[in-house]
Amino acid sequence: MTGKQSRAPDVSGQSERSSLLRHGALGADIPIAMNTVTIRPASFLKKLRTISEGGFTGVGLWMNEIDNYLKEPNARPVNELLQEFRLAPVEMHSFHDWQYLSSAERKQFNREAKDFFLKVNKMGIDCPVAAIATYDRVGKISEAVRDFKELCAIAEDFGIRVMFESVGWSKQFHDLNPSWEVVAGADCANGGLLFDTFHFVKTGSKLEDLEKISMEKVFLVHISDAKPLALDFKEQSRKFRFHPGEGEAPLKDIVKSLANGGYQGFYCVELFNEQYWADDPVTVVSDSKASLDKLFGSLSHP
Secondary structure, three states: OOOOOOOOOOOOOHHHHHHHHHOOOOOOOOOEEEEHHHHOOOOHHHHHHHHHHOOOOEEEEEHHHHHHHHOOOOOOOHHHHHHHOOOEEEEEEEEOOOOOOOHHHHHHHHHHHHHHHHHHHHHOOOOOEEEEOOOOOOOOHHHHHHHHHHHHHHHHOOOOOEEEEOOOOOOOOOOHHHHHHHHHHHOOOOEEEEEEHHHHHHOOOOHHHHOOOOHHHEEEEEEOEOOOOOOOHHHHHHHEOEOOOOOOOOHHHHHHHHHHHOOOOOEEEOOOEHHHHHOOHHHHHHHHHHHHHHHHHHOOOO
């Protein structure tokens, strides 16, 4: 198993993509996905259909949502649905509370992790699993490296990749630098980063930080916009993420930095926004696709 990114079938090579960007021709060929949480109230089947018909070629998944869907009387295998809708699975959510555990907690978590990975395998879904950084616990980076390496070792037995995702309200892993230190320190072929533009911007991370990252270790990019709201960080993250271009995040510069560094994977729209959840899912997906087209199209005009 290698630490490759999830890709659309027609994505061009890394060197060609970076060259296109430098010469102002990149845009339409960037693979795009949408996390199902973006249109949360819709049924699982409707989400897949709407995302596919809206022009996306990948989808971000949640295990709890899949579990609920599979309880329905006429549920079909999820891998068959993905093939039918021509959607590449780009992520499966997710692990929480897996860092800095006691010995007893660690044994329990490892059992749960094995069950999770086994379930993904049995579903026939090939995508990386997100491991969310601890919110409240703090420890030594060497211990965080150990924990991530152990999780990757368990996942490797199932041929699965693991993505470390930092969150802005984590006491220790709220920005890019310590998260990258863990992934780089673990140096696992199947271990990488889930890079989120919202958390990157709202925590004050810099493009210089992103340029230090080895892009072969970025397994997925979550893309959304942010506004300078006078709200708690967690509340903004859970209720007020916006379509690219509707906020003030320097998304064009971020995408350029990623592509110039060699990133060639999916950009996955993940929007937690109560207004979008109240809107027609078809409209939300259409607006999101249009916002990405505009963003990526602008890359051809340096």
